[in-house]
Amino acid sequence: MLIDSHVNLHAPQFDSDRVEVIERARAAGIALMVNICDRVSNYPAVRAVAEAPDIWCTVGTHPHEAKENPQLTAHTLCDVARDPKVVGIGETGLDFHYDLSPRDVQAAVFRVHVEAARRTGLPLVVHTREADEVMGQILEEEYARGPFRMLMHCYTSGAELARRAAALGAWFSVSGIATFRTAEDVREVIREMPADRIIVETDCPYLAPVPHRGKRNEPAFLPKVLEKLAEMRGWSLEEAERRTEDAFFALFDRIPRP
Incomplete structure (x- = not known):
C-alpha cells in the first residue's frame, strides 16, 4: 500500500484541478493521504478535502502562521481533534530560516501543540528548519513532562537532532528532497533513521521529486520518493512499501488498517 503521509491538497495551487489531482493519485496506487492543516483558522478547508474516504487530516498551525493566534490553547486543538477524521496534531514546530513569526511565539505555540498531542494521544507532526538546538531542547523538556508521539516531517535537519528525536521514539518522513x-x-x-519508524510523503504542492523537480508536486509522484528510499536503505521496493506502511499505521493508529 502506498500512503502519502503529508499533502496540502487544500492549497490554492490545486484550486483549478483538485479532483483530477486526487484521481491521478489513486490511479498511481496511492491508497491513503493525510491532508495537513496549516493554521487552525483554515481547518474547514482542510477538513473539506478529507470528506473523501481515503483522505484524512490534521489540525494545527504551522510555525509560519503562529503569529496569527499566539493565544492558541490546547483545549481548542483537542476540541477539533474530536472529529474522527483528525488523525494528528500539527503541522507545528520551529522555522528559524524565514522567521515569519517571532521565535518566542513559534516556541510557545509549538508547546501548546505538544500538550494537545499528549492529551489526545494523536501524533504530533513536527516542522523544523534551522532550529536544531532549540527544537531538541523543547522536545526533551516536553517529553520529560509526559510522553507523546511525534513525526519529524520532511526531515532535513542535522544528524544530532535526528538522534535526539529518535531517542524519544520519533518517526521520520522522507520527501522528494x-x-x-x-x-x-x-x-x-x-540511512541512519530507525528502520521501523520511516514513512514517506510528498508535501505537495512543494518539493517535487526528480524527475519532476521544478513542477507542482502532487501525490501521484510519491512512488519516486519510495524508490529513492529503497535505494538508500538497500531495500527492495516491496520491502520499502511494507516497512513504510507498517510504520505509518503504527503512528497514525486512528486510521483503520484495511
Whole structure:
C-alpha cells in the first residue's frame, strides 16, 4: 500500500484541478493521504478535502502562521481533534530560516501543540528548519513532562537532532528532497533513521521529486520518493512499501488498517 503521509491538497495551487489531482493519485496506487492543516483558522478547508474516504487530516498551525493566534490553547486543538477524521496534531514546530513569526511565539505555540498531542494521544507532526538546538531542547523538556508521539516531517535537519528525536521514539518522513542531487547530507541522515519508524510523503504542492523537480508536486509522484528510499536503505521496493506502511499505521493508529 502506498500512503502519502503529508499533502496540502487544500492549497490554492490545486484550486483549478483538485479532483483530477486526487484521481491521478489513486490511479498511481496511492491508497491513503493525510491532508495537513496549516493554521487552525483554515481547518474547514482542510477538513473539506478529507470528506473523501481515503483522505484524512490534521489540525494545527504551522510555525509560519503562529503569529496569527499566539493565544492558541490546547483545549481548542483537542476540541477539533474530536472529529474522527483528525488523525494528528500539527503541522507545528520551529522555522528559524524565514522567521515569519517571532521565535518566542513559534516556541510557545509549538508547546501548546505538544500538550494537545499528549492529551489526545494523536501524533504530533513536527516542522523544523534551522532550529536544531532549540527544537531538541523543547522536545526533551516536553517529553520529560509526559510522553507523546511525534513525526519529524520532511526531515532535513542535522544528524544530532535526528538522534535526539529518535531517542524519544520519533518517526521520520522522507520527501522528494531525498532525490535532489545536492541533498547528500539529507540522504546520510536517512540511512541512519530507525528502520521501523520511516514513512514517506510528498508535501505537495512543494518539493517535487526528480524527475519532476521544478513542477507542482502532487501525490501521484510519491512512488519516486519510495524508490529513492529503497535505494538508500538497500531495500527492495516491496520491502520499502511494507516497512513504510507498517510504520505509518503504527503512528497514525486512528486510521483503520484495511
